Amino acid sequence: MSKGYWVNTYRATKDPSKLAAYAQLAMPAVEAAGGKFLVRAVAEEAHEQGLKERTVVIEFPTYEHAVAAYTSDAYKKALEALGDGVERDVRIVRGVE
Numbered sequence: 001m002s003k004g005y006w007v008n009t010y011r012a013t014k015d016p017s018k019l020a021a022y023a024q025l026a027m028p029a030v031e032a033a034g035g036k037f038l039v040r041a042v043a044e045e046a047h048e049q050g051l052k053e054r055t056v057v058i059e060f061p062t063y064e065h066a067v068a069a070y071t072s073d074a075y076k077k078a079l080e081a082l083g084d085g086v087e088r089d090v091r092i093v094r095g096v097e
Contacts, residue, residue: 003059003095004066006035010054011087018085025078033069034061063094 013019030037039057046052060066069075070092 001062001064002097003061004063005060005093005095006030006056006058006066006070007091007093008056008058009051009089010056011051011089013054013086015083015085018081018083022078022082022085025081026075029072029074029078030058030069032074033072034065035059035069059095063092066092 027037035058037056038059039055042054043050043052058066060069070090
């Protein structure tokens with residue numbers, strides 16, 4: 001089974017307090033699903049039309065774990081806290097086997 005990854009890019013932060021509330025709820029929800037944070041930073045460099053955005057990459061034991069984490073009740077609560085606090089792009093992808 002291939003690992004699963006969340007790749008999140010943050011285009012804009014509209015409300016830092018909502019982002020902080022989200023982080024307090026999201027981290028335990030992700031870790032409970034077996035998620036491991038690999039990247040949490042603003043890009044040092046951007047190439048080929050890339051943007052220097054905040055990027056978060058989370059590794060899960062399997063792709064199914066990654067999907068289950070995103071749809072879990074605990075993570076849904078984190079998303080409710082986030083609301084419209086940021087503009088971001090979230091992708092769930094399979095790792096290379």
